[in-house]
Amino acid sequence: MAVTKTITLDERTARIAKKIPNFSKWVRLNLLDLEHKQTGQIEEFHLAEPQARKWGPDKDKCNPHLTSGLCITCWGEL
Ligand SMILES: [Zn+2]
Numbered sequence: 001m002a003v004t005k006t007i008t009l010d011e012r013t014a015r016i017a018k019k020i021p022n023f024s025k026w027v028r029l030n031l032l033d034l035e036h037k038q039t040g041q042i043e044e045f046h047l048a049e050p051q052a053r054k055w056g057p058d059k060d061k062c063n064p065h066l067t068s069g070l071c072i073t074c075w076g077e078l
Contacts, residue, residue, distance in 0.1 A: 025068060
C-alpha cells in the first residue's frame with residue numbers, strides 16, 4: 001500500500017530534487033538505506049505487494065511496467 005507524504009523544500013534543495021528523475025523512488029531507497037545503517041538488517045524492497053508479484057519466469061516478480069519504475073530487487077539495475 002502506498003502512503004503519500006508531503007514535504008517542504010527550500011530553493012536549494014528543490015533544485016537538487018528537480019535533477020532526480022524519480023524522486024519518490026529515490027526517497028524510498030534512501031530511507032531503506034538509512035534503516036539498514038541504523039539496524040544492520042537488510043530487508044528486500046519491492047515496488048509491488050507480495051500478492052501482486054506474479055511476473056517473470058517463476059511468476060514471483062513485480063510488474064516490470066509499473067509507472068513507479070522498475071523494481072531493482074526483481075529486475076536489477078538497468
Ligand atoms: Zn520486486
